[in-house]
Amino acid sequence: MQLDLKKYVLALKHTFSISRESHDFQNTLIVSLSLDGKTGYGETTSNPYYNITVESMMAEIETIRKEIEAFHIDHPENFHAFLTGKQLSNFAICALDLAAWDLYGKLQGKPLYNIWGTGNTSYPTTNYTIGIAPVEKMVEKMKEMPWPIYKIKLGTEDDVAIVKALREHTDAIFRIDANCAWSASETITNAPLLKELGVEFLEQPLKADDWEGMEKVMHHSVLPVIADESCIIESxxxxxxxxxxxxxxxxxxxxxxxxxxxxxxxxxxxxxKVMIGCMTESTVGISAIAQLVPQLDYVDMDGPLLLKDDIANGVQILPDGKLVFSELNGTGVSLR
Structure with a gap:
């Protein structure tokens, strides 16, 4: 099996801001695994919150390159267990795992959703993310991309006022992601006001380890709350x-x-409820998420829509949020 690693710098259409950071580019690692004339692709983005860089992931993977290339993949789960035993970061393992699943599906001659027996005709619509910005800019982004569901990034002193202003310009469903910026009392106070403004749920309003605060929120919030930073691994x-x-x-x-x-x-x-979210990946990572959408209640897979230029072909997201699945097997990815 042949292993290849490549770094890409993905330029964003707009500066992307959340409560703790802003960026104009997304660094990403593309891993390819080739065997018997087929190539599988996987992706993982860098992440300053978790101190992950493309260079650190590449260095991790290079330390076991020979073992990876000698590994006989009879099933991706066995390959994942092997990688976990090598103490790689989850970010590095992700890129390799996605590549292994894509390769496995291509060798089997089936898309992954078919292998899992879930079909691809019924699935939730992805939201489109609006990062923190002056209200005028946020409205401009919505008008640029009319969409049935928006995820609104918040974490300012005027969050409810922002949502109220955005509501004047669309009838779309809103989802609110405060990225750990609120307190329990702020969440409980904001929830009924946001519900009146057509908000479907709140995502990670409190700090990841504020379990006492979340206990209060769960008892008093009128809106459902979805864990993000609090839910990293299986345990x-x-x-x-x-x-x-x-x-x-x-x-x-x-x-x-x-x-x-x-x-x-x-x-x-x-x-x-189960949601899968993205980290502004290209179509490589998003096509992997697409294989799982029939199993989900919600999905956030708008990564390619936020990029100036994509680097791959795979699943396509239409203007109404519907998906066009690739004719290729596995995750359906090919690099441009």
Whole structure:
């Protein structure tokens, strides 16, 4: 099996700001695994919040290149277990795991959703993310991209006023992501006001480790609350299930498709909602998420829509949020 690593710098259409950071570019790592004339592709983006860079991931992977290239992939789950045993970061494992699943599907001659028996005709609509900016700029972004569901990034002193101003320009569903910027009392106070403004749910309003605060929120918030920063790996699902209405799984943070499948199953068993979110990946990473959408309640897979130029072909997201799946197997990805 041949391994290739390549760094890309993805330029964004607009400066992307959340409560703790802003950026105009997204650095991303594309991993390819080739065998028997087929190539599988995986992706992981850098992330300053978790001190992950493309260079650090490439260095991790290079230390076991020979072992990876000698590994016989009979199933991606076995490959994932091998990688986990090598103490790689979940971000690095994610790129390799996605590539392994894409390769596996292409070798099997089937798309992954078909392998999992889920079909691809029924799935939730992705939201489109509006980052923090002056209200005029946020309105401009909405008009540039008319969409049925917007995720609004908040974490300012005027959050409710911002949502009220945005509501004047669209009838779309709103989802609010405060990225850990609110307190429990602020969340409880804001919730009924935001519900009146057509907000569907709140995402990670409190700091990731504020479980006491989330206990209060769960008892008093009139809106459902979805965990993001509080739900990173498989072992987080159970605790989040007791403190949140649902979880937002990030493939990059949990280590790829393999653990995400187990997290989805556990969350459903607990009776909580399941969402998968993106980290502004290209179509490489988003096409992997697309294979999972029939299993989800919500999805945030707008990464390619936020880029000036994409680097791959795969799943297409139409203006109404509908998906056009690739004719290729696996995750359906090919690099441009």
């Amino acid at each position: 987080d699902v159970q605790k989040c299930g007791l403190h949140y209405s649902g979880i937002n799984i990030k493939l990059t943070k949990c280590g790829g498709i393999t653990p995400a499948l187990r997290m989805i199953a556990e969350a459903k068993e607990m009776g909580i």
